Amino acid sequence: MPSTPRLREDGLIAAVDMGSNSFHLAVARLDHGELKLVEGMSEKVRLGGGLDDKDRLTEEAQARALACLSRFAQHLDGITPDRLRVVGTNALRVARNAPAFLKKAEKIxxxxxxxxxxxxxxxxxxxxxxxxxxxxxxxxxxxxxxGSTELIIGEKFDPLLMESTYMGCVSYASRFFADGIISPKAMERAITAARHELAPLVSTYRELGWDSVVGSSGTFKAMRQVTMALGLDKGSGQLTADAVRELHRLVLRFGHVNDIVLPAIKDDRKSVLPAGLAIVIALFEELGIKAMDYSDGALREGVLHDMLGCYADEDIRDRTVQAMMSRYHVDIAQAERVATTAAQLLEQVAAILASDETGNSNLLLRAARLHEVGMAVSHTGFHKHGDYLLRYSDMAGFSQPVQEKLALLVGSHRRKIKPEQYTSIVEAGGLTLLRLCLLLRLSVLLHHSRRRDPLPAIRLRTDGLRFVLGFPPGWLSAYPLLEQDLREEVEVFASVGTALEIT
Known part of the structure; x- marks a missing residue:
């Protein structure tokens, strides 16, 4: 689904994938709308293996990760922030001390x-x-x-069915092969656990069906390489069910991960090979897979192409917003009125608030369009319901931090801003997010009557600590309810350390 990018073709674009097993860096150049890989790096960090029994990242695991990121950072000089995206996966979803670690990683x-x-x-x-x-x-x-295994059925560039399961080669290695011993009992326990993880998905996936199977991880790459080296693929270049069964027999013979001697299997792969193999066996058997192709493209390449999509004519995040508006029966005309006013207000103060970044503008507009999704649950406290829906829904294209910001904006767009809400807003996005919240509140108030008549030219000025909202002479007095709402809003602004003047 290539589309003409708006991103300039005179520089590099980069993605960092902080996986639970390996960290990956991909640097590419845009060439007539196509991505050309310039540089790629991968390091086995085993972040997921550094989770202790309380789901906290150990100091050793953090040190490995930060050292790797320091090396990656040397290759990111000159790449502007809008052309770089860094994503974390299962280990960082699970780790209880992820926020503290992320602060150190983001600093690097x-x-x-x-x-x-x-x-x-x-x-x-x-x-x-x-x-x-x-x-x-x-x-x-x-x-x-x-730490996780993703399964996706899709056609061309469109995913049709997606799931993420809690089984991975590092987490299963720690769970079933912590002592390094490869026993038939340990393998069977790991295979059974993987089957249980897949059980709720099998019927749905088989019903939808597929024509071919593609593996995209290091686990599949390693197994394909070793089976090809041993001639188990019979010249097909695929990972076959027969080859997987034979590899299972061979691996059990070694008895311990340190004793594994197989062609194409590097030392840093040995400790997770039995765990990865157990998951592969369960996948092949439960889904009835006979043969699998391999693709080098995976998460980091997807991130790069997703970045292009964010600059192209169609952004997956806008499709997600539109779908949610439809699903929850949002009043589209009202949502667009609020979004238009929010954009106009932000444009007038963007330079002062340092909020001229496209990301902040899009965040505000999307929050404006979604601010009434909670009405599908109940009109009472609908801002709270909206917060919940945005915080816990699967929203294609949105990272968890951005979803949280959207939820906070929608959850705080009306009524008082409680101290705990203020704290959450500032922790999630600093004063910039707080000011976006205030702009959204003003935009919603200005359209509280849901009138179709356009608003007059409204002026907004700020020095960062004081907002001055100006109307044409005599206009506001014709709308006493709005005037009263704005007087009450002055108190809300004051409660978060910001002055609001109405002229």
Whole structure:
């Protein structure tokens, strides 16, 4: 689904994938709308293996990760923030001390890190495969990561069914092969656990069906390489069910991960090979897979192509917003009125608020369009319902931090801003997010009557601590309810340390 990018073609674009097993860096150049890889790096960090029994990242795991990011950072000089995206996956979704670690990591990269949800990870993986391995067939794409396994059925560039499961080669290695011993009992326990994880998905996936299967992770790459080296693929270049069964027999013979001697299997792959193999066996058996192709394209390539989409004529996030507006029966005309006014107000104060970034503008507009989604649940406290829906829905294209910001904006767009809300807003997005919240509140108030008549020319000035909202002479007095709402809003602004003057 290539489209003409608006991103300039005179520079580099980069993605960093902080996986639970490996960290990946991809640097590419735009060439007539196509991505050309300039540089790629991967390091085994085993972040997921550094989770202790309380789901906290150990100091050793953090040190490995930060050292890797320091090396990556040297290759990111000169890449502007709008052309770089850094994503974290399962280990960072699970880790209780992820926020503290992310602060240190972001300082090294001088760039925010997005911890993406499982289904969003699945969508990006599919995008990476679809752009790397062209096909018109319906495909089942599977990616075994360190802490999760994603399964996606899609056609061309469109995913049709996506799931993320809690099984990965690092987490299963810690759970079933912590002592390194490869026993038939340990393998069977790991395979059974993977089957249980897949059980709720099998009927749905089989019912939708697929024409071909593609694996996109290091686990599949390693197994394909070793089976090809041993001639188990019979010249097909595929990972077959027969080859997987034979590999299972061979691996059990070694008895311990340190004793594994197989062609194409590097030392840093040995400790997770039995766990990865157990997951592969369960996948092949439960889904009835006979043969699987391999794609080098995965999450990092998907992130790069998704960045292009964000600058092209159609952004997946806008499609997601439109779908939610339809699903929750949002009054589209009202939402667009609020969004238009929000954009006009932001434009007048963007330079002072340092909010002229496209990301902030899009965040405000999307919050404006979604501010009434909670009405589908109840008119009473609908802002709270909206907060919940945006916080916990699967929203394609949105990272977890951005979803949280959207939820906070919608949840705080009316009534008082409670101290805990203020704290959450500032922690999530600093004063910039707070000011976007205030702009959204003003925009909603200005359209509280839901009148179709256009607003007059409204002026907004600010020095960052004081907002001055100006109307044409005599106009506001003709709308006493709005005038009263704005007087009450002065108190709300004051409660968060900001003055509001109405002229």
């Amino acid at each position: 990269l001088n760039h925010p890190i997005e911890v993406i949800a499982g289904r969003e990870e699945a969508r990006l993986i599919y995008m990476g495969v679809a752009h790397t391995l062209a096909s018109n067939a319906r495909r089942l794409v599977i990616d075994i990561g360190g």
